[in-house]
Structure formats: structure tokens, C-alpha cells
Amino acid sequence: MSDSHVQRASRVPAADSVPTRGEISGPSVCDALRRAARALVPTSTTPRLDAEVLLAHVLSLRRAQLYVRWNDPLGSAAVERYSGLVQRRVAHEPVAYLVGKRCFYDVHLYVDRRVLIPRPETELLAEEALSWARARSGRPFRAVDVGTGSGALAIILAQHLPRAQVWAVDLSTEAVRVAKRNLRLHGLGARVNLVCGDLLTSLSGPFQLILANMPYIATKALSGLTADIIAFEPRLALDGGQDGLDSIRRLLAQCPDRLARPGLILLEIGDGQGQTVCDVARNYLPHAEITVCRDYAGLERVVRVERHAPTGSDSVSPRTIVEDAL
Numbered sequence: 001m002s003d004s005h006v007q008r009a010s011r012v013p014a015a016d017s018v019p020t021r022g023e024i025s026g027p028s029v030c031d032a033l034r035r036a037a038r039a040l041v042p043t044s045t046t047p048r049l050d051a052e053v054l055l056a057h058v059l060s061l062r063r064a065q066l067y068v069r070w071n072d073p074l075g076s077a078a079v080e081r082y083s084g085l086v087q088r089r090v091a092h093e094p095v096a097y098l099v100g101k102r103c104f105y106d107v108h109l110y111v112d113r114r115v116l117i118p119r120p121e122t123e124l125l126a127e128e129a130l131s132w133a134r135a136r137s138g139r140p141f142r143a144v145d146v147g148t149g150s151g152a153l154a155i156i157l158a159q160h161l162p163r164a165q166v167w168a169v170d171l172s173t174e175a176v177r178v179a180k181r182n183l184r185l186h187g188l189g190a191r192v193n194l195v196c197g198d199l200l201t202s203l204s205g206p207f208q209l210i211l212a213n214m215p216y217i218a219t220k221a222l223s224g225l226t227a228d229i230i231a232f233e234p235r236l237a238l239d240g241g242q243d244g245l246d247s248i249r250r251l252l253a254q255c256p257d258r259l260a261r262p263g264l265i266l267l268e269i270g271d272g273q274g275q276t277v278c279d280v281a282r283n284y285l286p287h288a289e290i291t292v293c294r295d296y297a298g299l300e301r302v303v304r305v306e307r308h309a310p311t312g313s314d315s316v317s318p319r320t321i322v323e324d325a326l
């Protein structure tokens with residue numbers, strides 16, 4: 001949970017924050033926050049933050065503005081709405097779904113239960129993609145975000161790389177609807193080709209950049225996830241099969257025909273999956289340079305599979321490097 005849930009500045013006064021005529025005045029902002037934070041202790045590792053984000057959402061304020069209104073009484077409509085949201089949070093519903101948004105990299109995205117809530121660790125995938133693309137000195141290229149969910153990665157690519165032609169694909173029609181909403185929200189509806197389909201099956205290459213945050217949790221590990229995740233986020237976004245790598249294996253099998261030379265595949269993985277994913281990648285792309293990148297916590301997070309240009313350099317000997325992202 002982070003400041004990412006904070007609303008943008010509201011120019012209008014918070015209509016619900018003061019009782020309207022005839023309304024019985026409710027608790028002050030301060031009292032409401034204290035009570036909510038107490039109620040959230042058994043559920044959340046960040047009860048106070050959650051309480052503030054939810055109240056700021058109800059009052060259409062920034063979190064910091066709550067402190068300016070510290071002693072203001074809440075109107076009964078605000079009290080009712082706030083207590084409804086707090087109850088849902090007590091029942092483990094993630095704050096991002098309750099407020100309908102999440103910040104990812106440098107954009108705000110609409111999210112609901114149809115899509116995975118974009119995670120900060122996936123920003124490493126975005127950073128790797130942007131730094132690879134910038135090193136191409138502005139040459140146009142085709143990129144695809146496989147398993148786009150909310151559209152997070154495709155939106156970052158389209159916003160930051162004006163020379164890129166971007167595709168976004170997801171198997172879930174529900175997720176595609178959310179991605180469509182986010183693309184429109186960011187004025188990218190015409191810039192990103194949004195497709196409902198299975199991996200790269202319905203797309204023809206070549207792509208210079210294939211980006212994928214596929215489900216990578218082993219089925220048997222799903223029961224160990226927190227209730228916030230397992231009871232609310234889509235199973236299709238989480239369940240990676242027996243060892244978590246079903247979709248990644250299938251995707252890598254499709255890449256030899258779809259990846260351009262030169263071209264790059266970036267795959268998000270879980271810690272401990274690096275070696276297996278490198279082996280699978282080497283099997284399908286034996287001449288590629290394969291690298292495991294670690295995140296800021298030192299965990300394996302991204303596998304980078306780089307296919308070099310054919311002229312002589314295609315005979316680069318296969319190698320695997322484990323390097324720190326730091």
C-alpha cells in the first residue's frame with residue numbers, strides 16, 4: 001500500500017465532509033480515522049494508511065488534506081459510505097479495488113476485480129523495456145505486452161516511446177475491457193492495438209520487443225497467498241500451473257517465430273524460477289543472450305532473452321548471466 005492510492009487534487013470542497021442541513025453531524029475526521037484504523041488492525045499491515053486512503057477517497061480529498069479538516073464533522077452520507085468501505089476492507093478487499101485505482105510507474109490506472117492490481121515489482125520490467133528501447137536511438141519498432149491485464153505495461157510503452165507500435169493481448173475478455181478503459185483514460189485508444197487472445201497465437205510477428213508478466217505462481221502455492229490476493233484477484237492472473245511456468249513455457253515456444261532479429265523478450269518471474277526459465281529460453285532460442293535481473297530486494301525478477309542481429313553475431317555462444325539490477 002502506498003501513496004499511489006491518493007487522489008489527485010480536488011478543486012471543489014468535499015461535499016460530504018460537512019453535514020448538510022437537517023443531517024445529524026457525525027464523528028470528526030480525526031475520530032472516524034481512529035475508529036477505522038482500529039477496526040483494520042486484524043486485516044491490514046497498514047491500517048492507518050488504509051483508513052486515510054479510504055476516507056480521502058470518500059471525501060474526494062488528498063490524504064494530506066484530511067489533516068486540514070481534522071476536527072470537521074462528517075455528514076451522515078460520508079459516514080455511511082466510509083463505514084461500508086471499511087467493512088469491505090475488514091473482509092480483505094484490497095484498497096486499490098475499493099478506490100478503483102492504482103498508480104503504476106508514472107500513471108494512474110483504473111482497476112477492479114477483473115484485473116490483477118499492478119505491482120511495484122513489475123516496474124522493473126517497464127524500466128528494462130524503456131532502457132532497451134531508448135538505446136535503439138529512436139528507430140521504430142513493434143512491441144507486445146502479453147497478459148496485459150489493466151493495460152499497465154502497454155500504456156507505459158505507448159506513453160514513453162512515441163516511435164513504438166504497441167500491441168496488448170489478454171486471454172480474459174473482462175481484463176481486455178478494463179485495459180480498454182485505461183487506454184481511453186490515457187488517450188491511447190488509437191495508439192495501442194488491444195487483442196483478446198491466447199498468448200501470441202492471434203498475432204503475427206515479428207516483434208522487436210515481447211514483454212510479459214504472465215501468471216507464475218505454482219498452483220499448490222496459491223493457498224498460501226493472503227486473503228487479499230486469493231479471494232479477490234483473478235485466478236487466471238495468478239495460477240501458473242504445476243511449477244508456475246506453464247504460460248511462460250508456452251510463450252517461449254511461440255517466440256522463435258515471432259521475435260525479430262535483433263529482438264528482446266522480457267519476462268517477469270518469481271524468485272527461484274530464473275534457472276528453469278533460462279533453460280527453457282535456451283531450448284527455444286539457443287543463440288540468444290539470456291540474463292536474469294534481480295529487483296531492489298535482491299530477488300530474481302526478470303528474465304531477459306536478447307536475440308542479436310543475424311550478421312555474424314547470430315553465432316554468439318549461448319550464455320547465461322545472473323546480474324544485479326542495482
Ligand SMILES: C[S@@+](CC[C@H](N)C(=O)[O-])C[C@H]1O[C@@H](n2cnc3c(N)ncnc32)[C@H](O)[C@@H]1O
Nearest residue numbers: 116118147148149170171172198199213215237
Ligand atoms: C500476472 S497478470 C499481469 C497483468 C499486467 N500485465 C500487470 O503486470 O499488472 C497476468 C495476466 O495474464 C493474463 N493471461 C493468463 N493466461 C493468458 C494467456 N494464455 N494468454 C494471454 N493472457 C493470459 C491474465 O488474464 C492476466 O491479466
